[in-house]
Amino acid sequence: MIGGVLIDWGGVLTSSMPEAIGRWIEADRIDGVHYRAVMHELIEHAYKGGNGDGNLVHALERGELSGADFERDLAARLLTLDGVPPVAEGLLERMFAGFHRVDAMYDALLDLRGHGVKTCLLSNSWSNTYPRDDWDEVFDAVVISGEVGMRKPEPRIFQHALDLVGLPGERCVFVDDIEANIVAARDLGIAGIHHLDADSTIARLESMLRLPLRRA
Structure with missing residues (x-):
């Protein structure tokens, strides 16, 4: 029982996550195609890549990497529609605001x-x-x-x-x-x-x- x-x-x-992320992509004018390619690589490695040694997502989720450090790393990988990285500070808060x-x-x-x-x-x-x-x-x-x-x-x-x-x-x-x-x-x-x-x-x-x- x-x-x-x-x-x-x-x-x-x-x-849902896609719904929340979609709102953030629109609000921050993120290049959605580029974002999905970046996150696919990170998430694929995080959930299907063995123990994930060196994976940013693993480190973030276990509390081994600060949110601020992750924001800086992720922002450097992303692009806005203007061709520049988004603002790193507060990136995670904006992502989950939806x-x-x-x-x-x-x-x-x-x-x-x-x-x-x-x-x-x-x-x-x-x-x-x-x-x-x-x-x-x-x-x-x-x-x-x-x-x-x-x-x-x-x-x-x-x-x-x-x-x-x-x-x-x-x-x-x-x-x-x-x-x-x-x-x-x-x-x-x-x-x-x-x-x-x-x-x-x-x-x-x-x-x-x-x-x-x-x-x-």
Whole structure:
């Protein structure tokens, strides 16, 4: 029986990453084609390139590289439509400014806790600020990569989250919008839900946990 839900933040409890990044690209007049080529190389290496030694994304997500240092490096790789690098200072804040809270997902988590299900936020951070006002009500535990020195899809960060909620992998489900993270969780016996949108994820949770979670 499922007794715990581990869940990502960006793109799951918020509006999608492409939507947020699209707003930033337009606002900062970023060359979108060039940006996607740069990020494809970084992310491909981060999630499919072994242990990622020397990878900027790994270092940032584990808290080994400061946000300011990452901003300077990333800005130097990018171009605006004017053919010059964007302003480095505040780059990450501007990138994530387009994230918006998805209330339906938070409501589902509150319902889960009301039914006695343990909930744990499990998020890879990019030195970003999280809106934590109601987290004590929503989560039993919080695991943010830059604060614990581990990142998804490393097995040890999943084990850390399981230890915090006091449950084995076989009794938990993990919700994320990145397939590589889902695969890593499944290797530890954790059921996975690849998040596409709130409606389909909530429906999957209802089915797996046999609990009513939708709200009028």
